[in-house]
Amino acid sequence: MNPIAFNLFGLPIRWYGILISSGMVIGILLASYNCRIKHISYDRMMDLILIALPAAIVGARLYYVLFNLDYYSSNLGEIINIRQGGLAIHGGVLFALIAAYIYARKSNLEFIKYADAAAPSIILAQAIGRWGNFFNQEAHGGEVTKEFISRFPGFIQNGMFIEGTYYHPTFLYESVWNLAVFAVLMVIIKKTSKNGLTFFTYIGLYSVGRFIIEGLRTDSLMMGPIRVAQLVSLSGIVIWLVYLFFAFFRKKRDVV
Template sequence: MNPIAFNIFGLDVRWYGIFIATGILIGVIFSKYTCKLKSIDYEKMQDIVFIALPFAIIGARLYYVLFNLNDYDTFFEAINIREGGLAIHGGVIGAFLSAWIYTKNKNLSFIKYADAAVPWLIFAQALGRWGNFFNGEAHGGEVTYEFISKFPQFIQKGMFIEGSYYHPTFLYESLWNLMVFFILIYLLKRKSKDGVALATYIGMYSLARFFIEGLRTDSLMFGPIRIAQLVSLIGILIAIVILVIIKKRRD
């Protein structure tokens, strides 16, 4: 697959960036709907997004670079994100941490705004995985033609890399994230308790990521440990703790 969508004045515009930008734009526009479901101020949500977005990008890149330091000879190589190299866990941590600090300083409910934001965050993640597809990254190990033939032709073509077929793990995660998106919208429409949507997002994404990461060939590693699997386990525990706290408060 060609990672470059088009060229403007000599500057390559990559599919990776297009998918990420589209996901962010959709989230910013349609979070107005989820803000209504949580009875919170949409304009304040926009403020939070524009504060959190740069920290999400910084966090995503910093997280990725820290575990690939040997791949970069200069500072400018380390900050160049046009060709990929963003870790979603770092992005989420950066976004949530900056949003928490901002809402605390503005006396806003972080939990309510997070509940309204997470459907669009997981939707953006679902779109972003297609950027990985066009970059030829975030795939799994080798598979047989018999296995890959069950997928559409364009998936087969994209997963045929250097003479072999590979697991389309980007697709597994994208479809899972899309399912989680609809579950989160359902929970918000049912007026679930504050924090339930946030916990569901963290738990369900972490659960899928743990297993999908085991199939991938490009995992960030710390010795023998796949970092994403470790972070996913922590995410599952955090989700459980949030749900337990919600239940105790309700009782």
């Protein structure tokens, strides 16, 4: 598996960067459509994106570095080298949301409406970006048999054959799950005007899939014996359930 797509003036351009960038561009284009559904300004959404994207990249890298301090403390020059991977989605989303929220508050924007419009774009970009892990032969799961991997297309089999061993294509599992979540979010944003439902459902459903899939991976960021992504995912699921309780169940009970 060649992680380099082509060379530009002697500089290798990697599939990882192409796919991450493609996901961002497609997500930005999709946001234009969802802004119309939510009756909000796409120009202001672009302002939020220009604030959130740099914050997301910094946050994704910082999150990854913090949980790999043993390596990066001895290799400081590698901290800014993101061309070969090393971006943690949880850190990226967290930093992007904080930056966007602060900007929205200062600009008197209804943050939750913009978060709803952005949520389908974020999960779609994640689905596309996971294929960058495939070309880097990272974010895979544990060993599997040739019989198991033979159920997948040939190029997946070849990509998951690393140093003589086949591995779970967990990047594929998450990409497919994210596409399914994307479809659900597009239905929700079209069918309901309830602010927050699309955004919090994104947090909840993504977290469900990530929690399960993370258990198969071999490269998880760890906090002692705990997989950090699973811990964060549990928090995301709780946040989603709390939102649903206050948005629907408690309201119904108060009416009764």
